[in-house]
Amino acid sequence: MTIQCSKNLIAIAIASALSLPVSAADKQESESTMEEVTVVAKKLSHANHVIESSMIKQQSPASSILAIMDNLPGISINEGDAFGGDDWSTSITMRGFTIDGNQQQLGMTIDGIPNGGSNYGGGAKANRYLDSENMRTIEVSQGTSDISSASLEALGGTFNFVSADPAFEETTTLAYTDGDHDASRYFIRHDTGRIFDNTYAYASYSSTSTSRWVGEGSNGGMQREHAEVKFITELGNLSITGRLSYDDADEDNYNSVSLEQFNQTPDWDQLTWNWTGTPHLDQMFAEGWSTLRENTLGYVKFDYQLSDNFSFQITPYFHKNKGRGDWIPPYLVSAVDDEGNPVNQGGSIGSTYGFTDQNGTPLAPAAGCEQSFTWPWDSGPGLHPACYSDSAVPVMSYRHTHYEKDRVGLTANAQWSIAMNDIKFGLWAESNERNESRDWHKVIDARVYHHFDATPYWTQYSNEFQTDTLKFYLQDTLDFGDLSLNIGAQKYLVDIEKTDGFTNQQTGKVNSDSDVLFSTGAIYQINSNIELFAGYSENFSAIKDGVLEREASTLENIEPETAENIDLGLRYNTEDISFSATYYTIDFENRITFIAPGSDSDGIDYTIGTNGSYLNVGGIESDGFELSVNYRLNDQWSLYSSYTNNDSRYVGDAPGFTAGDKVIDSVDDMFVLSSDYTKGDFRLGASGKYTGERGDAPSYTTFDFNAGYFVPFDGQAISSIDIAFVVTNITDESYLSTGTGNGTTFFIGAPRTASMTFTASF
Structure with a gap:
């Protein structure tokens, strides 16, 4: 194949050869020969990994892209849904640090752009922004993030x-x-090739739907519509990259269960x-537990090569x-209100009632009716129908918590190489406006279904949060031949304000600036195959705006969270083997914890509102080691394995734990072994992962299997067809996947799940 292009487009040609989709001839060649073993890590002074191509094939395209990195060392991805279609039950742990x-x-960043937080209430993980077919790789920095990373949450590392x-x-x-559980997904992507002599672009759309794997009939599920557009334009020394993604997801949730409930019914999460x-x-009722999210993220990156030794990027x-x-x-x-008068916004709950007469007048339960029923059916005395006459009308609410967020920002990065110095410097600025409100709607007729009145009968609260962020960083890497040293510093300026949406009055303000955060590291190249590395970094996590939600939080006594990370490691690379070993130790201070009112009570507190408080409660100390190896046996076979040993313990006493206790939901041991085989157009892969105990949750081992066949059609209207088959948890292991942060309840892991994908390229 002969390609005529300008010199400035060579980089795009190389990049596109690594991307999907590719031409039929190129894809046939890549599928019929064994890929070279990719380097496990970059030349950095801290632990880092990138995913292998085989890891993408281990997951169905209908699955969340988060699951792709589960086999990397140090990482545990847990999702209650078989295809990752429920943010509520998703958690990520790494070296004792958690997203839940x-x-x-x-x-977490997407092409270096901050994701806006990973929390459930107004945040968005990477699966909201990216389909697996449009993903090139995932860069994982365990423990220490790249100094230019734009994140307010990177205490224990980053995912790009x-x-x-x-x-x-x-x-x-x-x-x-x-696939199983009514899984269905349609995907289309069109690549324009070269247009306007200097531009390449693609647009894609996918539609995915699944049912909850628990139960049957009206057991809920997930519906997701997703679209992406990306272009690259070359103008001399200036490269312009633009990307826009849109995601609209409607997810019904899973419920967490206690160990006792799991042992009694390991395939039921207590929802009906x-x-x-x-x-x-x-x-x-499962369909009443829902997460609805709509996310649009766009950027334009201007990358200018000013000279052979100086370049800069600006990305709004x-x-x-x-x-x-x-x-x-x-x-x-x-x-x-405070005087006991009825209100339809603000105020507090004066009373609750579960039954009315035929005219809608609230009824009191029969005298002496103090029944208590086993959770989850225990909602307090007076809510059981046995407390009322047969003519009483049951009533209930549909409670909505609304989230809105608008972010605009800019990253600017520059790199200057002069003499033995490689200097990086830049900034990140962002304005983040987040609104959160909660309203209660009356279910029109609770005897029939949960259809609700669109007009709320009470708005519990309405708050607006403004977060302004400015980060500066500077790093110099000195090259002494076999030895390179780096030293860097970064500084965060973060201001958060809260405004009451009812009164439009500012009701809270907190400064969450960091100290100057230093990092340093070294890489020593023993020979062409072996290098040693060591790194130290001071990491930072700003106070979240959610702290201002809670009226009892004492803001003047809350400090931002910090962590000191030390990595010591070795990397070994040959044509057939890539090996990495890292020892780490982490000191996490000023851990911020939410203390809910009545947190020791059973059941769901639907009325919690803005009660409760946040406070600093000591910290966490972690240490451990991580191993990974990728070995190419021959042109057809490759093996991959990773092992993690982690010990994370609390420092200082706090509600729910004492100093020296193991960190809730942290994993002590993980072991992965996978193998991939390619012969001609046929491919086959299998992997297994052992996950150790997490508090009361027992250890478990799951196995996955995948196979595929690629058929090229040279010179035909259809250039290729690919068939891919994936089975996760092939032994149908029954296990508890992820905790909820309290150490007592967990989400149930998904059962054996199979799917098949047919792909045609034209």
Whole structure:
């Protein structure tokens, strides 16, 4: 194949050869020969890894892209849904740091653009921005993030999800996935090839739907619509890259269970799938536990090569997030102001009632009716139908928590090589406006279904948060031949304000600036195959705006979270083997914890609102080691393995734990072994992962299997067809996947799940 192009487009040609889709001839060649073993890590003075191509094939395209990095050392990805279609039950742990519904201690970026937080309430993980077909790789920095990383959460490292570049030739790709649990997915991508003599672009769209694997019938599920556009334009020494993604997801959640409940019914999360007309039962109806999210993220990157030794990038970006979280409390509330007068916004709950007469007048339970029922059916005395006459009408609410976020920002990075110095410097600036409100809607007729009145009968709270961030960084790497040294410093300036949406008055303000954060490291090249590295960094996580939500939080006594990370390691690379070993130790201070009112009570507190408080409660000390190896046996076979040993313990006493206790949900040991085989157009892969105990949750081992066949058609209208088959948890292991941060409840891991994907390129 002969390609005529300008010198400035050579980089795109190379990049497109590594991206999807590619031409039929190129893909046939790549599929029929064994790929070279990729380098496990970059030449950095801290532990870092990138995913292998085989890891993408281990997951169905219908799955979340988060699951792709689960086999890397130090990382545990847990999702309650078989295809990762429920943010509520998703968590990520690495070296004792966690992303879950309550904690955001790991940074996440997409093409270097900050994701806007990974929390459930208004955040968005990488799976909201990127389809697997449009992903080139995932760069993982364990423990220490790259100094230029734009994140306010990178206490324990970062994940950078890198999107694929447009293909060099015009190509159209269609794919369909069908799988267990009613999984169905349509995907289309069109690459324009070269247009305007200097531009390459693609546009893609996917539609994915699945059902919850728990239960049957009306057991809920996930529906996701996703679109992406990306272009690259070369103008002399200036390269312009633009990308826009849109994601609209409607997810029904999974519920966490206790170890006792799991042992009793290991395939049931206590949610129901038949509407009974009895509110204290129907509060657990699966379709009433929902997460609705809409995310749009766009950026334009200007990359200018000023000279052979100086370049800079400027990337303005924007992000719009809109969403809702649903629950269905088994009662209506009567809200009152401070003087006891009824209100429809603000105030507090004066009383609740679960039954009315035929005219809608609240009824009191029969005298002496103090029944207590086993959770999850226990909603307090007076909510069981046995407390009322047969003519009583049950009532319930549909509670909505609304999330909106608008971010605009800019990253600017420069690199200057002079003499023995490689200098990096830059900044990150962002304005983040987040709105959160909660309203209660009356279920029109609880005896029939959960259809609700669109007009809320009470708005519990409405808050606006403004977060302004400015980060500066500077790093110099000195090259002494076999030895390179680096030293860097970064500084965060973070201001957060809260405004009451009812009064438009500022009700909270906190400064979350960091100290000057230093980092240093060294790499020593023993020979062409072996290098040693060591690194030290001071990491930082700003106070979250959620701290200002809680009226009892004492802001003047809350400090930002910090962590000191030390990595010592070795990398060994030959043509057939890539090996990495790292020992690390981490000192995490000023850990911020939420203390809920009545946190020792059973059941769901639907009325918690803005009560409770945040406070610093000591910290965490972690140490451990990580090993990974990729070995190419021959042109057909390759083996990959990783092992992690981690010991994370609390420092200082706090509610729920004492000093020296193991960190809730942290994993002590993980071991991965996988093998991939390629012969001609046929491919085959299998992997297994052992995950050790996490508090009360027992250890477990899961195995996955994948196979595929690629058929090229040279000179035909269809250039190629690919068939891919994936089975996760092939032994149907029953296990608890991820905790909820309290050490007592966990989400149930998904059962054996199979899917098949047909892909055609034109």
